[in-house]
Amino acid sequence: MLVHRRWESLGSANLGWLRAKHHFAVSAEDNPEHGALGPLIVWNDDEIAVGGGFPMHGHRDVEIISYVRQGAVGHRDTLGSEGHVQAGDVQVMSAGTGIRHAEYNNSDVPLKLYQIWLLPRVAGGAPRWDTKPFPRSDRSGRFVVLASGFPEDEGALPIRADARVLGAMLKAGESVRQALGSSRCAYLVVSSGRIEVNGELMGPLDGAAITRVPAAEITALEDSELVMVDTGPV
Structure with a gap:
């Protein structure tokens, strides 16, 4: 089963310095059909203006993955970690x-990144950051x-x-x-380009929830950049 979440169907927010599209509903104004997929609860496509950003704020019991598509993001936290994460990097x-x-x-162009939130297997544990x-x-x-x-996924950044x-x-x-298995599910986003996945045509910035299929069969119709989260059962 594949449910196509087209770019124009996604919820959005515009704070001036931040323009965001929400692949998963995060407010009452978002598309109510765009619910969580297993432990995957947030996938925001954020664009942050030069000089803009999120001031110091807190999180707990969530795994946050940032995929930088353009520009660079500066990070600092209460662990004493500081980082400069640029396009092609993941934190x-x-x-x-x-x-x-x-x-x-902290770059001179608009920052574009995906902010992906996953629920951990077990609550608690010492906080940590890496890139x-x-x-x-x-x-x-x-x-x-x-x-x-x-x-077993050697070389990948560890999450919980x-x-x-x-x-x-x-x-x-x-x-x-990309093998999935009928007991798992996935969310696929076309960061750029156009593709066909399991017979469905997808354009730039579209997303798709893929469930109960053995694999995602993808063909690029033009040069394409893809990001996918393979998760546990729905």
């Missing part, structure tokens, strides 16, 4: 028992695991959720098959 924050952090656009570059060239023609709650975050770069005409 993860396990909020655990509680952490406060600030994020801001890592994932060159787009390494994802050419295939999905690469960027963050994972499974120890029953999920994997994956990225792929496909040239026009290339195809990839």
Whole structure:
């Protein structure tokens, strides 16, 4: 089963310095049909103006993955961590028992990033933060695991959720098959380009909830950048 969440159907917010589209409903004004998918509860497509950002604020018991698409995000938190995370990089924050952090656009172009929230397997635990570059060239023609709650995914940033975050770069005409299994589900976003997935045409910035199928069969209709979260049962 595939449910296409087209860009124009997504909820949105505009605070001037922040323009966001919500693949999953986060307020009463958002599309009520766009509910959580297993532990995946938030996927925001954020654009933050130069000089803008989120002031110091807190989280607990959530895994937050930031996928930077354009520009760079500055990070600082109550653990003493500071970072400069640029396009192609991924950062993860396990909020655990509680952490406060600030994020801001510290580049000279609008910052575009995905903010993905997952519920952890178990509440609590020490908070932590990490980041890592994932060159787009390494994802050419295939999905690469960027963050994972499974120890066998060597090289991925660790998270505490029953999920994997994956990225792929496909040239026009290339195809990839990502195994899922009937007991798992996935959410796929076309960061750029156009694709066909399991017979469904998807345009730039569209999303799709994929459930109860053995695999996602994807063909790029033009050069495309893809991000997917493979999660536990719905």
